[in-house]
Amino acid sequence: MAIDCGTCPLRELELFAPIKAEELEFMKSFKTGELRAEQGTEILAEGASSTQLYTALSGMGIRYKTMPDGRRQVVGFVLPGDFVGLQSGVMGEMQHSVEATTAMKLCVFNRSDFWRLFESQPQRAFDLTHLAAREEQLLGEALVTVGQMNGIARVAWALYRFYQRLKALELIENGRVPLPYRQQDLADAVGLSLVHTNKTLTRLREAGVATWQDDALVVHKEVELARLGNVEPGSISARPLI
Amino acid sequence: MAIDCGTCPLRELELFAPIKAEELEFMKSFKTGELRAEQGTEILAEGASSTQLYTALSGMGIRYKTMPDGRRQVVGFVLPGDFVGLQSGVMGEMQHSVEATTAMKLCVFNRSDFWRLFESQPQRAFDLTHLAAREEQLLGEALVTVGQMNGIARVAWALYRFYQRLKALELIENGRVPLPYRQQDLADAVGLSLVHTNKTLTRLREAGVATWQDDALVVHKEVELARLGNVEPGSISARPLI
DNA sequence: CGGTACATTGAGGCAAGTCAAGTTGAGTGG
DNA sequence: CCACTCAACTTGACTTGCCTCAATGTACCG
Numbered sequence: 001m002a003i004d005c006g007t008c009p010l011r012e013l014e015l016f017a018p019i020k021a022e023e024l025e026f027m028k029s030f031k032t033g034e035l036r037a038e039q040g041t042e043i044l045a046e047g048a049s050s051t052q053l054y055t056a057l058s059g060m061g062i063r064y065k066t067m068p069d070g071r072r073q074v075v076g077f078v079l080p081g082d083f084v085g086l087q088s089g090v091m092g093e094m095q096h097s098v099e100a101t102t103a104m105k106l107c108v109f110n111r112s113d114f115w116r117l118f119e120s121q122p123q124r125a126f127d128l129t130h131l132a133a134r135e136e137q138l139l140g141e142a143l144v145t146v147g148q149m150n151g152i153a154r155v156a157w158a159l160y161r162f163y164q165r166l167k168a169l170e171l172i173e174n175g176r177v178p179l180p181y182r183q184q185d186l187a188d189a190v191g192l193s194l195v196h197t198n199k200t201l202t203r204l205r206e207a208g209v210a211t212w213q214d215d216a217l218v219v220h221k222e223v224e225l226a227r228l229g230n231v232e233p234g235s236i237s238a239r240p241l242i
Numbered sequence: 243m244a245i246d247c248g249t250c251p252l253r254e255l256e257l258f259a260p261i262k263a264e265e266l267e268f269m270k271s272f273k274t275g276e277l278r279a280e281q282g283t284e285i286l287a288e289g290a291s292s293t294q295l296y297t298a299l300s301g302m303g304i305r306y307k308t309m310p311d312g313r314r315q316v317v318g319f320v321l322p323g324d325f326v327g328l329q330s331g332v333m334g335e336m337q338h339s340v341e342a343t344t345a346m347k348l349c350v351f352n353r354s355d356f357w358r359l360f361e362s363q364p365q366r367a368f369d370l371t372h373l374a375a376r377e378e379q380l381l382g383e384a385l386v387t388v389g390q391m392n393g394i395a396r397v398a399w400a401l402y403r404f405y406q407r408l409k410a411l412e413l414i415e416n417g418r419v420p421l422p423y424r425q426q427d428l429a430d431a432v433g434l435s436l437v438h439t440n441k442t443l444t445r446l447r448e449a450g451v452a453t454w455q456d457d458a459l460v461v462h463k464e465v466e467l468a469r470l471g472n473v474e475p476g477s478i479s480a481r482p483l484i
Numbered sequence: 485c486g487g488t489a490c491a492t493t494g495a496g497g498c499a500a501g502t503c504a505a506g507t508t509g510a511g512t513g514g
Numbered sequence: 515c516c517a518c519t520c521a522a523c524t525t526g527a528c529t530t531g532c533c534t535c536a537a538t539g540t541a542c543c544g
Contacts, residue, residue: 065386068472073386087379090372095379118364118371125367126360130332132374137329137337139381144307144315147388147433151500182522191389196500198524230310393532424490435533440492 005031008241010057010081015168016241019123026121027242033108037061037100044085044098051111053085055242059104060180064188065096074189076138077181078104079165083131083242089114090132102180127240134239146191149230154190155200157229159210163219168236179217204228247273250483252299252323257410258483261365268363269484275350279303279342286327286340293353295327297484301346302422306430307338316431318380319423320346321407325373325484331356332374344422369482376481388433391472396432397442399471401452405461410478421459446470 005027010016019027035054037043044050046065061078075096078084088094089111118125145157166177187197205211209228210219219225226233247269252258261269277296279285286292288307303320317338320326330336331353360367387399408419429439447453451467453460461467468475 065382067386067390071390073389075382075385086371087375090368090375091379095382115364115368118368122357122360122364122367125364125371126332126357129328129360129367129371129374132371132378133329133332136374136377136381137333139378139385140307140317140337143317143381143385143388144309146385147315147430148309148313184522188389193501194523195502195525199500202524426490436491437493437534438532441532444492 004028008057010241013081013168013170015236015238016081017127017238019127019240023121023124026117026124030109030113030117031107032110032113035104035106035108037104037106039100039103041100041104042097043100043104043106044088044094046094046097048088049093050085050088053083053089053109053111053114054106055109056080056082056084057105057107059100059102060178061098061100061102061104062181062185063096063098072188073191074185075142076135077101077162077185077189080169081241083128085111086128086132086135101185124242128242130240131242142189145230151192151196151200152203153228153230154192155186155197155204155229156209156225157231158186158190159204159212159217159219160222160225160229160231162217163210163222163225164231164236166217176216176218178215179212180215246270250299252483255323255410255412257478257480258323259369259480261369261482265363265366268359268366272351272355272359273349274352274355277346277348277350279346279348281342281345283342283346284339285342285346285348286330286336288336288339290330291335292327292330295325295331295351295353295356296348297351298322298324298326299347299349301342301344302420303340303342303344303346304423304427305338305340314430315433316427317384318377319343319404319427319431322411323483325370327353328370328374328377343427366484370484372482373484384431387472393434393438393442394445395470395472396434397428397439397446397471398451398467399473400428400432401446401454401459401461402464402467402471402473402475404459405452405464405467406473406478408459418458418460420457421454422457 005024034057043054043061056078058080062074063076063078064072064074066072078098084098084106085094117128145154149157162179163177166172171177183197183201184194187194190197192200201212209221209224210217223233247266276299285296285303298320300322304316305318305320306314306316308314320340326340326348327336387396391399404421405419408414413419425439425443426436429436432439434442443454451463451470453462465475
């Protein structure tokens with residue numbers, strides 16, 4: 001178990017803003033270990049007050065809320081570099097659950113050290129707030145999409161956002177990005193039924209825009225996909241990595 | 243223009259967590275003035291990088307995103323005590339616009355002092371992150387509602403949340419809370435058409451659950467409204483006031 | 485007293501939901 | 515190596531909640 005944040009491969013990506021040596025030093029003391037979560041494991045539970053917070057290192061997860069009647073709304077997808085458990089850290093309780101969709105490796109922090117971060121590392125505290133504001137931004141965009149767009153636009157939006165994020169993580173190979181989710185996950189994320197989501201994916205595939213099969217997404221017409229999803233094409237701006 | 247945060251009437255509400263004298267002292271130096279916004283004024287614009295941040299003191303506003311085709315998604319309602327402009331302060335750019343629905347009075351802060359807050363007031367920085375996490379929570383709940391619920395549940399959810407928030411602000415009088423928005427605002431918030439929203443409000447009124455007329459909301463069956471909106475009845479937990 | 489803004493109501497159409505029946509592929513075990 | 519199971523994906527047929535269009539009502543205002 002390597003607690004060497006200095007060689008963390010994620011930090012080398014352009015996606016993540018560089019940090020000072022002193023901050024890196026602090027992060028080493030903040031990090032208390034690594035967690036390996038198997039596929040299907042629940043990492044954080046809605047309503048629970050976890051003593052641990054995480055940054056995803058590898059693998060993919062899903063954030064969701066469950067309704068009384070069993071239905072589910074996916075509120076986000078966890079990719080490497082994402083911070084998990086901020087609500088728990090700051091408000092004492094998670095408002096959604098987080099589950100490992102694939103096997104995951106996560107960097108573990110203690111909630112009890114959280115305050116120390118704010119006290120002694122203002123830049124890191126700022127970064128944390130930055131991440132919180134980003135989450136808010138992402139959710140706001142999801143709300144716009146689900147609230148205002150029709151089926152094809154919703155699916156296109158989700159696929160294009162996946163494509164952008166995974167490309168920024170340099171997980172793209174031969175034009176394919178890994179996308180190990182189920183259609184049901186996408187359906188629950190965009191507020192469509194599974195059947196309609198499936199038919200919409202078929203339409204996108206037959207239109208030659210994008211193909212999502214065998215846990216991988218291939219975008220054939222990037223600009224067209226972005227247009228359908230009402231997203232500005234382009235890459236994602238740099239952001240902090242906790 | 244009174245820059246005396248010590249006598250700020252909002253602080254006396256139970257809704258807002260008390261702060262230390264030293265923090266209050268800092269807030270006085272952080273506050274640079276007050277802004278009066280007339281009805282209909284745009285306080286912050288989507289995509290703009292404002293040099294000012296605000297806390298609403300009185301009046302009500304609306305947060306929204308505009309789509310290329312002119313449609314609008316309301317991402318939140320600004321009530322007294324709400325912090326406005328966090329995204330701008332931390333990411334440099336607003337992701338949604340904020341408009342004054344009624345005349346408003348706002349506490350003004352300079353973005354350039356923002357960093358000073360993180361450096362010298364870790365508790366206030368923590369509180370700010372807390373607020374950001376709350377925004378995230380609220381948006382997550384809105385996403386669940388718009389993504390999974392039918393018309394009546396969406397409208398009931400929105401009305402009950404208004405009722406809870408306004409009650410916590412002690413703006414309730416004779417069982418009525420002020421609600422100076424238009425039906426179109428509610429429609430754009432819950433992702434329904436104006437016509438359908440209107441018909442749904444009529445149904446709620448005729449069922450004797452809640453009546454929203456003349457800029458005021460009267461909830462006749464509180465528990466029933468909460469049930470319809472899939473909300474836990476009860477009051478809102480305390481939160482920081484910046 | 486026409487103009488404007490918002491609320492209300494009816495009629496008809498369609499996007500998306502539900503139901504139901506396969507198909508496919510991976511795993512498992514006899 | 516084939517039969518069986520199970521989870522995920524497909525596809526077709528039917529239904530409906532919500533949308534759009536279009537009028538009308540109502541209050542306020544210059």
